[in-house]
Amino acid sequence: MPVNHNFSKLARQPAYRAVSEKIRQVILSGELQAGDMLPTELELAEQFGVTRSTLREAIRLLEESGIIGRADRKRLVVTLPQTAAVGRSVSSAMLMHRVTFKELWQVAMGLEPLAGKLACASATDEDKQRLADNLQRTETVLEDHARLLEAEIDFHNLVASATHNYALLQARAPLNDLFYPAWGAVIRALSPGQRILVAHRRVYEAICNNKPREAERWMEKHMIDFRRGIEMGNLGFDQPVTSAANTSGQN
Amino acid sequence: MPVNHNFSKLARQPAYRAVSEKIRQVILSGELQAGDMLPTELELAEQFGVTRSTLREAIRLLEESGIIGRADRKRLVVTLPQTAAVGRSVSSAMLMHRVTFKELWQVAMGLEPLAGKLACASATDEDKQRLADNLQRTETVLEDHARLLEAEIDFHNLVASATHNYALLQARAPLNDLFYPAWGAVIRALSPGQRILVAHRRVYEAICNNKPREAERWMEKHMIDFRRGIEMGNLGFDQPVTSAANTSGQN
DNA sequence: TATTGACACATTGTCCGACAATAGGTCAAT
DNA sequence: ATTGACCTATTGTCGGACAATGTGTCAATA
Secondary structure, eight states: OOOOOOOOOOOOOOHHHHHHHHHHHHHHTTSSOTTOBOOOHHHHHHHHTSOHHHHHHHHHHHHHHTSEEEGGGSSEEEOOOOHHHHHHHHHHHHHHTTOBHHHHHHHHHHHHHHHHHHHHHHOOHHHHHHHHHHHHHHHHTTTOHHHHHHHHHHHHHHHHHHTTOHHHHHHTHHIIIIIHHHTHHHHHHHOOHHHHHHHHHHHHHHHHTTOHHHHHHHHHHHHHHHHHHHHHTTOOTTSBOOOSOOOOOOO | OOOOOOOOOOOOOOHHHHHHHHHHHHHHTTSSOTTOBOOOHHHHHHHHTSOHHHHHHHHHHHHHHTSEEEGGGSSEEEOOOOHHHHHHHHHHHHHHTTOBHHHHHHHHHHHHHHHHHHHHHHOOHHHHHHHHHHHHHHHHTTTOHHHHHHHHHHHHHHHHHHTTOHHHHHHTHHIIIIIHHHTHHHHHHHOOHHHHHHHHHHHHHHHHTTOHHHHHHHHHHHHHHHHHHHHHTTOOTTSBOOOSOOOOOOO
16 A cells, blocks of 8 residues: 655746745835835846846736836836726636626625725815815716716725725725726616715715714615615626726726 | 917837737636636747747736636646735735724724625535534634634634625735734734634624624624734734735745 | 656747837037 | 937847756556
């Protein structure tokens, strides 16, 4: 009988990955900070003892992570990852996993009321002003479906931003890419401009008056309205969401 | 006086990015599905009309997104992104943004009770069995700080998995990487094994008996205990979290 | 029959060298 | 102060090269 010892498969990693990990580590350790310039590709390659080709592959990995970018289309620079950039990877993953509208809605029910609640304590005057501007703009586009959707998405982003909680912003990033855009169909089908405006107004007032409970409740009601809209329009609440327009060229 | 027309800066993108976007698009459109093999690098390069070097850079971008990988260390294959893989990018971003423990805790307060609630409706017998196994294991390692932390993290992952909601899994991924590991300090300082076990048991029972409210409440209490632990141990509730051990070699 | 070994082949990981395009700087001319 | 001419450094892309390694085939062996 053969002796049965299971060796753990040893994971050798290619050079481009090792290089990438090393750079990432240096950045995350704080040794290199956002805004710092990196040496030229040639110099980096020499330091690591690899060729420029290999180094460039390593750079691509970090580039997709959003932690390095190019300043002025030239020099490499350590970058503070933008929520949108990081969120795109997450959204891609969700699309491939055939995430349903229902699943996203459940997450939204967890995060959006929370955002409203937290915003009450942390919103600055500037945040409030931006929300006020958004409301005013919303009033003028109640019948313009495209612009209404845009304003709607903006509003929720503004509330989330007002929490000044980056972890929350990041967690709800996929909602921006997948949840709200899909909701455009509801707007076109039901024209619920008035209901949206009322909910947004209540949330705004709650934030201004520092009433967390109110903000939370109205955001929750707002989300439930979303669900009702999807169901009433028979727009596939249990269907996988689709990538409406993913041709974004952000930076 | 000069006529003032603002041109939008036209965004040319390098070839490696264009190639990457094209492949991503084909995959997200469903034309290529998870598990499908891609042609060899040389063939792909010929199809796009670029060199292998350029194509390889494009591949790296997709690789970091987790949507393609290698089967058997060779052929390129379309992959269903793993939460851990995607989550790493997100965690990196949060670390660079100096996300505080408090921020993560706020997100956890939004997502973990939600996970408990949803799990009640969707947990399979297998899910419940896994939770039961975890509880049993936890009892045996109450004094072993390292193993206890491991079991603790596992438990929350199991609850989240039991929701069968990928969007939720993805949203809470950073909690795994940053929130719970940081909590290891609390375990070492306060040895709250018993409190953990009790909370976990209540959540487990609630899930088995299909009592969403209970599951939600106990998860919430559990999270509040977390916060108390951090504050009592004076472990920096308002400090940025640090990447305890980020030397993970996952696939 | 099932395992082993030898061998050829395809593909990747890595290297090297090359060149056009362009961002940035300097300096003179206007 | 702006424009234009010029030089330099660096990137984006190319083409070719080779060793290492996974894959497949086929004969030899137990």
